[in-house]
Amino acid sequence: MLRLIKLELQKLWLNKVSRILIFVSFILPFTVLVLSSIKINFFGFFTLELGELGIFNFPIIWHITTFFASYFKFFFAIVVVSMIGNEYSNKTLKQNLIDGLSKKEFILSKFYTIIFFSACATVLIGLATFLIGLYYSSYTEASIIFREIEFLLAYFVKLVGFFSLCLFFGMLVKRSAFALGFLVILYIFEWLVFWGAYEAFGSADTAFKVKNFMPLESMYKLIDQPAQRIVMTKFPEKGDLAYDYALHWYEIAVVLGWTALFIFLSYRLLKKRDL
Amino acid sequence: MEPILTINNLTKKFGYLTAVKDLSFTINKGNVYGILGPNGSGKSTTLGIVLNVVNKTNGDFHWFDGNITTHDALKQVGAIIERPNFYPYMTAEQNLKLVCRIKTVDQSKILEKLELVGLLDRKDHKFRTYSLGMKQRLAIASALLNDPEILILDEPTNGLDPQGIHQIRQIIKDIAANGTTILLASHLLDEVEKVCSHVVVLRKGEKLYSGRVDEMINSHGFFELKAENHKELLNALEAHSNIGNIKVEDELITAFLNEPMSASDFNKLMFDKGILLSHLVKRKESLEEQFLQLTDTIEINQKTA
Numbered sequence: 331m332l333r334l335i336k337l338e339l340q341k342l343w344l345n346k347v348s349r350i351l352i353f354v355s356f357i358l359p360f361t362v363l364v365l366s367s368i369k370i371n372f373f374g375f376f377t378l379e380l381g382e383l384g385i386f387n388f389p390i391i392w393h394i395t396t397f398f399a400s401y402f403k404f405f406f407a408i409v410v411v412s413m414i415g416n417e418y419s420n421k422t423l424k425q426n427l428i429d430g431l432s433k434k435e436f437i438l439s440k441f442y443t444i445i446f447f448s449a450c451a452t453v454l455i456g457l458a459t460f461l462i463g464l465y466y467s468s469y470t471e472a473s474i475i476f477r478e479i480e481f482l483l484a485y486f487v488k489l490v491g492f493f494s495l496c497l498f499f500g501m502l503v504k505r506s507a508f509a510l511g512f513l514v515i516l517y518i519f520e521w522l523v524f525w526g527a528y529e530a531f532g533s534a535d536t537a538f539k540v541k542n543f544m545p546l547e548s549m550y551k552l553i554d555q556p557a558q559r560i561v562m563t564k565f566p567e568k569g570d571l572a573y574d575y576a577l578h579w580y581e582i583a584v585v586l587g588w589t590a591l592f593i594f595l596s597y598r599l600l601k602k603r604d605l
Numbered sequence: 606m607e608p609i610l611t612i613n614n615l616t617k618k619f620g621y622l623t624a625v626k627d628l629s630f631t632i633n634k635g636n637v638y639g640i641l642g643p644n645g646s647g648k649s650t651t652l653g654i655v656l657n658v659v660n661k662t663n664g665d666f667h668w669f670d671g672n673i674t675t676h677d678a679l680k681q682v683g684a685i686i687e688r689p690n691f692y693p694y695m696t697a698e699q700n701l702k703l704v705c706r707i708k709t710v711d712q713s714k715i716l717e718k719l720e721l722v723g724l725l726d727r728k729d730h731k732f733r734t735y736s737l738g739m740k741q742r743l744a745i746a747s748a749l750l751n752d753p754e755i756l757i758l759d760e761p762t763n764g765l766d767p768q769g770i771h772q773i774r775q776i777i778k779d780i781a782a783n784g785t786t787i788l789l790a791s792h793l794l795d796e797v798e799k800v801c802s803h804v805v806v807l808r809k810g811e812k813l814y815s816g817r818v819d820e821m822i823n824s825h826g827f828f829e830l831k832a833e834n835h836k837e838l839l840n841a842l843e844a845h846s847n848i849g850n851i852k853v854e855d856e857l858i859t860a861f862l863n864e865p866m867s868a869s870d871f872n873k874l875m876f877d878k879g880i881l882l883s884h885l886v887k888r889k890e891s892l893e894e895q896f897l898q899l900t901d902t903i904e905i906n907q908k909t910a
Contacts, residue, residue: 424690
């Protein structure tokens with residue numbers, strides 16, 4: 331396993347573009363966190379200090395940071411699709427197999443790298459959240475700090491699932507740009523499913539439930555948007571805003587199911603293909 | 606003899622096209638094999654199948670004694686397919702390090718192999734800055750990293766300039782001299798003739814011949830003759846029982862032998878008959894002539910059948 335990760339990391343690390351993208355996908359979430367934690371003075375009229383809004387309080391901070399940080403997964407998504415696209419365009423995939431890598435090992439080396447990267451990203455965001463939280467949060471009891479830490483797990487599963495999807499699209503179309511295009515198509519397709527379900531069942535609630543099983547939506551659902559929750563903490567009396575933002579085991583199960591399917595399909599595709 | 610690669614009734618279909626048809630042959634240790642055949646005869650497809658990049662339709666093959674998976678066997682094989690494929694953004698040395706990781710061999714041989722192909726001074730240059738000849742030589746260095754049991758080369762001199770062709774051939778000869786088994790696919794017959802002891806001849810995916818190069822067709826060679834007295838020579842040749850076919854091109858007569866006969870015996874015979882030869886050369890068919898003869902006879906047989 332270590333050999334396969336080393337192999338892939340060498341391919342990625344020596345490539346300038348992917349090195350920059352990896353760097354960006356690690357660093358950018360932090361700059362945003364740092365920026366949002368400083369006081370922004372609007373020409374002396376008023377100061378906006380996000381820290382004072384209570385969004386850096388435990389436990390809600392876990393929810394907020396993982397939600398926003400997950401947007402930066404697109405940078406590494408580019409790396410994932412290009413690490414497949416490049417193998418095809420340089421014909422190095424063929425050479426790797428001739429040199430004695432099995433097709434299974436090839437897919438696994440990509441998948442292990444995805445897990446490795448997602449784990450690094452999760453640990454980093456976890457650490458940063460913990461430190462920022464300690465600095466700003468009004469509550470610092472351990473029981474409150476570590477409540478809702480499961481959002482980190484959700485973040486990890488979300489990344490692994492999304493990158494596995496990218497890996498599959500990369501294998502499917504062999505070209506990075508088209509693979510990214512497929513993501514957009516899938517997004518539109520999921521709304522079509524929603525619309526179809528709405529027509530069939532006549533209720534938006536049921537239609538959303540159907541859509542929740544689609545790949546992109548199931549990943550998104552792992553970490554629900556926190557905006558409503560922030561408003562709720564400011565105005566607790568508005569009960570109609572209440573919604574279920576918690577992480578559920580079945581949400582994780584659906585995403586893990588998709589992940590397994592995407593990796594399996596990538597392998598099947600490669601196995602069937604003549605290079 | 607120790608078999609390295611055994612192929613049994615291998616068939617590959619691309620849709621309606623049958624690229625390889627019921628092919629069987631065995632590669633034994635220590636010999637230099639050539640796979641001959643015109644473009645599109647299934648050479649590269651066959652190699653692709655045994656190298657794990659093309660899926661077979663029917664039949665089977667196994668490496669060594671058959672108790673090893675194909676991808677593990679390939680770690681003991683060095684192969685170069687058509688064009689050298691490396692990561693353009695890595696240097697030669699970095700590329701070879703990656704190959705070492707794939708083959709799970711020690712990285713200590715990298716510099717030695719780079720020196721062997723004359724690329725040591727360019728080891729820190731990126732692969733994309735290399736000329737085609739240098740790329741091909743790097744591919745050979747990469748294929749040799751594990752000191753392979755067998756080296757497989759598919760059209761290794763394709764697209765190279767004469768100097769590059771010469772360098773590659775020299776390297777192949779050196780490797781063959783060390784006792785490494787080599788399998789060389791090419792449509793360039795003189796290339797195969799210069800290095801191979803055994804050949805497999807393919808046409809349209811079918812095997813026409815496999816065996817030693819010099820036993821490819823039953824032939825005792827031929828004489829190329831010229832004489833002052835053209836007519837008399839022709840008559841004498843036709844009368845002689847040991848002479849089979851006779852071809853005449855202007856002054857030059859080509860006489861094919863039915864039985865072995867040395868040039869000096871023949872010269873004496875003609876002199877005794879009072880025919881003075883102005884030109885006498887004894888030759889064996891070149892691989893190209895043998896190849897054409899083989900494909901021709903089979904074509905004729907097929908038409909008459």
